[in-house]
Amino acid sequence: xxxxxxxxxxxxxxxxxxxxxxxxxxxxxxxxxxxxxxxxxxxxxxxxxxxxxxxxxxxxxxxxxxxxxxxxxxxxxxxxxxxxxxxxxxxxxxxxxxxxxxxxxxxxxxxxxxxxxxxxxxxxxxxxxxxxxxxxxxxxxxxxxxxxxxxxxxxxxxxxxxxxxxxxxxxxxxxxxxxxxxxxxxxxxxxxxxxxxxxxxxxxxxxxxxxxxxxxxxxxxxxxxxxxxxxxxxxxxxxxxxxxxxxxxxxxxxxxxxxxxxxxxxxxxxxxxxxxxxxxxxxxxxxxxxxxxxxxxxxxxxxxxxxxxxxxxxxxxxxxxxxxxxxxxxxxxxxxxxxxxxxxxxxxxxxxxxxxxxxxxxx
Amino acid sequence: xxxxxxxxxxxxxxxxxxxxxxxxxxxxxxxxxxxxxxxxxxxxxxxxxxxxxxxxxxxxxxxxxxxxxxxxxxxxxxxxxxxxxxxxxxxxxxxxxxxxxxxxxxxxxxxxxxxxxxxxxxxxxxxxxxxxxxxxxxxxxxxxxxxxxxxxxxxxxxxxxxxxxxxxxxxxxxxxxxxxxxxxxxxxx
Numbered sequence: 417x418x419x420x421x422x423x424x425x426x427x428x429x430x431x432x433x434x435x436x437x438x439x440x441x442x443x444x445x446x447x448x449x450x451x452x453x454x455x456x457x458x459x460x461x462x463x464x465x466x467x468x469x470x471x472x473x474x475x476x477x478x479x480x481x482x483x484x485x486x487x488x489x490x491x492x493x494x495x496x497x498x499x500x501x502x503x504x505x506x507x508x509x510x511x512x513x514x515x516x517x518x519x520x521x522x523x524x525x526x527x528x529x530x531x532x533x534x535x536x537x538x539x540x541x542x543x544x545x546x547x548x549x550x551x552x553x554x555x556x557x558x559x560x561x562x563x564x565x566x567x568x569x570x571x572x573x574x575x576x577x578x579x580x581x582x583x584x585x586x587x588x589x590x591x592x593x594x595x596x597x598x599x600x601x602x603x604x605x606x607x608x609x610x611x612x613x614x615x616x617x618x619x620x621x622x623x624x625x626x627x628x629x630x631x632x633x634x635x636x637x638x639x640x641x642x643x644x645x646x647x648x649x650x651x652x653x654x655x656x657x658x659x660x661x662x663x664x665x666x667x668x669x670x671x672x673x674x675x676x677x678x679x680x681x682x683x684x685x686x687x688x689x690x691x692x693x694x695x696x697x698x699x700x701x702x703x704x705x706x707x708x709x710x711x712x713x714x715x716x717x718x719x720x721x722x723x724x725x726x727x728x729x730x731x732x733x734x735x736x737x738x739x740x741x742x743x744x745x746x747x748x749x750x751x752x753x754x755x756x757x758x759x760x761x762x763x764x765x766x767x768x769x770x771x772x773x774x775x776x777x778x779x
Numbered sequence: 780x781x782x783x784x785x786x787x788x789x790x791x792x793x794x795x796x797x798x799x800x801x802x803x804x805x806x807x808x809x810x811x812x813x814x815x816x817x818x819x820x821x822x823x824x825x826x827x828x829x830x831x832x833x834x835x836x837x838x839x840x841x842x843x844x845x846x847x848x849x850x851x852x853x854x855x856x857x858x859x860x861x862x863x864x865x866x867x868x869x870x871x872x873x874x875x876x877x878x879x880x881x882x883x884x885x886x887x888x889x890x891x892x893x894x895x896x897x898x899x900x901x902x903x904x905x906x907x908x909x910x911x912x913x914x915x916x917x918x919x920x921x922x923x924x925x926x927x928x929x930x931x932x933x934x935x936x937x938x939x940x941x942x943x944x945x946x947x948x949x950x951x952x953x954x955x956x957x958x959x960x961x962x963x964x965x966x967x968x
Contacts, residue, residue, distance in 0.1 A: 470929035
């Protein structure tokens with residue numbers, strides 16, 4: 417018996433189309449052959465699924481027919497929950513509202529721009545230079561001294577600004593801040609031993625607040641080889657940094673960390689650092705732990721505790737390049753770092769000979 | 780929707796009897812009575828009227844199958860049952876489309892119906908398997924199978940439609956087709 421014939425027999429059996437004798441014969445056959453029994457069960461199951469399938473198709477057809485009689489569109493309009501007034505206002509008029517808002521923002525920005533809100537040089541940004549004595553006290557002193565000239569011939573000149581600077585080359589190029597020297601030409605630097613040398617301003621970059629001085633004094637015999645190097649790339653956040661400078665008559669060491677790669681209002685020429693600073697630290701070197709100069713201390717945020725700034729060393733390097741071009745003489749920077757493996761104490765011992773107190777006198 | 784159909788919401792027992800007796804009018808009244816409720820649920824929860832049709836028909840089919848299988852116990856009102864099923868199905872659909880924001884706006888009470896849906900999803904699998912097998916079967920087998928098993932046409936009809944010289948030839952062809960369909964159905968992944 418082939419498969420087709422068997423299938424037909426099974427179907428006839430399941431549909432009850434067999435007569436009693438055939439039925440008996442078939443049942444006997446299926447009970448003797450397990451494969452046939454299984455085929456019967458399979459067919460039964462399959463026909464059930466097929467029946468369900470056809471019933472479901474028929475039902476779906478009926479439902480679709482009923483559905484087509486319903487006016488879904490009108491019904492949907494009735495049933496949708498209308499959003500509240502403000503949402504509807506937005507949906508109906510969002511283009512107009514957007515245009516109005518853009519204009520309002522534009523006008524506000526324009527007004528802020530005109531009124532100088534975006535100006536970085538506002539009152540809270542105080543330059544670090546220390547003004548030694550106010551003009552008033554200066555005049556008073558002068559008056560007193562003038563009165564005393566009968567007993568004391570000559571009078572002591574009072575320095576106007578005092579800050580810090582550090583050597584770039586052994587032959588006496590010194591870096592400090594532009595706001596320290598300004599347009600004054602009477603600039604002196606004092607070394608760690610207390611010796612005072614006359615210096616002239618060879619380059620200023622007011623935008624980045626960098627000034628480069630050159631010691632122009634016959635008493636100056638040059639320095640020993642510079643022990644530190646200048647870092648070209650940017651330093652990373654959380655780098656341990658320190659500075660060394662003259663906020664007072666004796667040098668002061670201060671340490672902290674690099675806290676941001678941008679300065680006040682996102683100024684990308686500056687780092688933000690967490691070193692406690694005082695007026696007079698301006699122009700001092702910002703060192704990382706491995707004897708690299710990574711910046712110049714320059715200003716202080718007056719309204720926040722522990723927020724200070726330093727100019728990135730890459731701007732100092734480009735200032736040095738400008739000096740090279742102007743003077744037609746290449747400034748050779750030290751490339752051999754002799755501080756790299758020293759402890760901070762040892763580093764400072766070396767560093768102190770290259771950091772100067774910068775004194776500026778009135779014209 | 781006119782007033783006449785609105786006034787003829789069938790009672791719950793009417794619906795069950797109607798389904799058992801294959802009553803066309805009860806099915807229609809049932810369909811018309813609860814469709815607005817489901818439409819309201821779905822169009823106010825990120826759906827379209829077409830989504831509402833799909834979901835509602837699925838729910839009706841579930842109800843229909845349960846009643847036919849004789850295991851339908853009305854533990855809550857039929858209205859609540861249909862609403863709950865549709866709500867559950869729609870939530871599932873929304874999360875499949877990742878449009879579900881974690882919040883659904885409800886208009887009626889609802890009851891947990893997860894068990895019902897599990898049984899139904901088995902049937903859905905078989906349905907789509909059978910559908911796929913029929914699509915794979917090809918002509919003329921597909922039409923012969925549909926005519927005989929779905930539209931319940933007689934062998935004589937089929938014989939004439941396909942131009943077989945005698946009923947025996949048609950029968951042989953039918954069994955060949957049936958065997959192929961079974962093979963396709965049972966060997967699907």
